[in-house]
Amino acid sequence: MTNEQVMYRRLLRRETHAPRTVPAVVVASIGAVLLLALLAGGVWWLVDEAFRTEAMRRIDGVAVLGQQQALPWGIGAGLALVALVLVALAVLPGRRARRARMTDRTALLVDDGVLADSVAASVARRTGVDRGRVSVIVGRRSVTVRITPTSGVPVDPAAAESAVVETLAGIGFTAEPRVVIDTNGVVA
Amino acid sequence: MNATNRGMNRVLLFCTGAVLLIAGAAALAAGALSTGAAPTWLRGTASAAADVWSSIAGLTWEIPGIGSVSVLILIAVAALVLLTLVLIAFLSSRTRGRSKTVLEVDTPGGRTVVDRSVADAVLTAALSSRPDVLSARADAYRVRGTRALELAVVVQPGASLGAVVAAAEGAIREWDALLGARIPILLHLSDRRWRDALRSTTRVR
Numbered sequence: 081m082t083n084e085q086v087m088y089r090r091l092l093r094r095e096t097h098a099p100r101t102v103p104a105v106v107v108a109s110i111g112a113v114l115l116l117a118l119l120a121g122g123v124w125w126l127v128d129e130a131f132r133t134e135a136m137r138r139i140d141g142v143a144v145l146g147q148q149q150a151l152p153w154g155i156g157a158g159l160a161l162v163a164l165v166l167v168a169l170a171v172l173p174g175r176r177a178r179r180a181r182m183t184d185r186t187a188l189l190v191d192d193g194v195l196a197d198s199v200a201a202s203v204a205r206r207t208g209v210d211r212g213r214v215s216v217i218v219g220r221r222s223v224t225v226r227i228t229p230t231s232g233v234p235v236d237p238a239a240a241e242s243a244v245v246e247t248l249a250g251i252g253f254t255a256e257p258r259v260v261i262d263t264n265g266v267v268a
Numbered sequence: 269m270n271a272t273n274r275g276m277n278r279v280l281l282f283c284t285g286a287v288l289l290i291a292g293a294a295a296l297a298a299g300a301l302s303t304g305a306a307p308t309w310l311r312g313t314a315s316a317a318a319d320v321w322s323s324i325a326g327l328t329w330e331i332p333g334i335g336s337v338s339v340l341i342l343i344a345v346a347a348l349v350l351l352t353l354v355l356i357a358f359l360s361s362r363t364r365g366r367s368k369t370v371l372e373v374d375t376p377g378g379r380t381v382v383d384r385s386v387a388d389a390v391l392t393a394a395l396s397s398r399p400d401v402l403s404a405r406a407d408a409y410r411v412r413g414t415r416a417l418e419l420a421v422v423v424q425p426g427a428s429l430g431a432v433v434a435a436a437e438g439a440i441r442e443w444d445a446l447l448g449a450r451i452p453i454l455l456h457l458s459d460r461r462w463r464d465a466l467r468s469t470t471r472v473r
Binding site: 087119164190 | 272274276281282288296297299302303355356358412416423427428455456460
């Protein structure tokens with residue numbers, strides 16, 4: 081494997097997975113602000129007598145509140161919930177709705193929405209159904225096409241399936257087509 | 269596309285989550301203890317934690333000229349300062365990797381630098397004028413010490429993707445011939461963004 085292919089592989093793996101930069105930056109910003117506030121409070125505590133007595137009074141008030149039973153339960157449950165969300169963000173793969181492959185010259189990355197548009201247009205052309213009545217959902221392994229036919233005009237599911245397969249093959253991807261034709265048509 | 273260290277993002281999220289989980293568990297344990305109906309294992313753990321706390325809190329360090337200072341406070345202050353610095357370093361290292369130049373060639377006669385805008389002009393010119401392309405843009409990035417290009421193309425809904433890819437590869441061949449060097453290119457057929465909804469879906473030529 082050449083150097084370029086190694087790099088393409090790395091690039092495509094990065095681009096098909098969520099970076100988690102936004103949640104990480106939010107968490108880090110909140111953390112940095114809280115820590116700076118704590119440091120400033122600590123210095124103020126050492127310097128200012130009045131601040132010290134005032135802060136002591138506040139802390140005592142919080143400690144009294146902590147004696148109530150509902151408060152620790154609520155705080156604990158809230159913290160645990162946030163913690164679970166953060167751990168899930170850290171651990172889950174976070175795949176993005178994109179498809180990737182390497183061509184001779186480039187690393188090709190296609191968003192699933194683009195594929196869905198293209199598949200819907202070709203299915204509509206092939207089956208003769210209006211584009212507005214073809215809906216396409218592109219999943220990781222399968223492509224689901226839902227067609228609402230014109231009343232009294234049969235739609236060939238095999239034609240729709242071959243349109244899906246050919247459209248995907250045209251750009252070098254494969255997926256299992258699933259065609260659903262609504263039993264109730266519309267008058268058009 | 270950039271060179272931000274994404275492993276660090278996940279490490280930060282995981283560590284924060286773990287710390288919050290421990291804090292939440294401690295708060296729940298405090299709630300359970302205050303009801304007086306806590307199970308015995310929780311009481312044992314709590315009393316052990318209280319013992320450790322009192323033994324550490326008693327430690328002091330004699331600093332000449334200042335007097336005795338609690339070791340706990342010293343550790344806490346050091347940890348605070350260190351953590352703050354680490355977080356600020358983390359924040360400032362996020363959007364890394366964008367590059368203004370595509371190629372730098374050093375020759376005895378001097379130094380040639382190819383700007384990103386050249387790549388943008390050459391690669392997108394042929395694509396943007398196509399009726400099945402809404403917009404195209406090229407950006408340069410530094411990835412692991414080498415420079416790479418991202419050619420992002422927003423296609424007209426329902427366009428033939430094979431034709432767009434073929435056109436893009438044609439533009440890339442021209443670019444390769446012009447540059448005289450082969451640099452990695454990521455070709456990205458991307459979803460329409462909200463501002464592309466404002467564009468006309470038909471193009472009259």
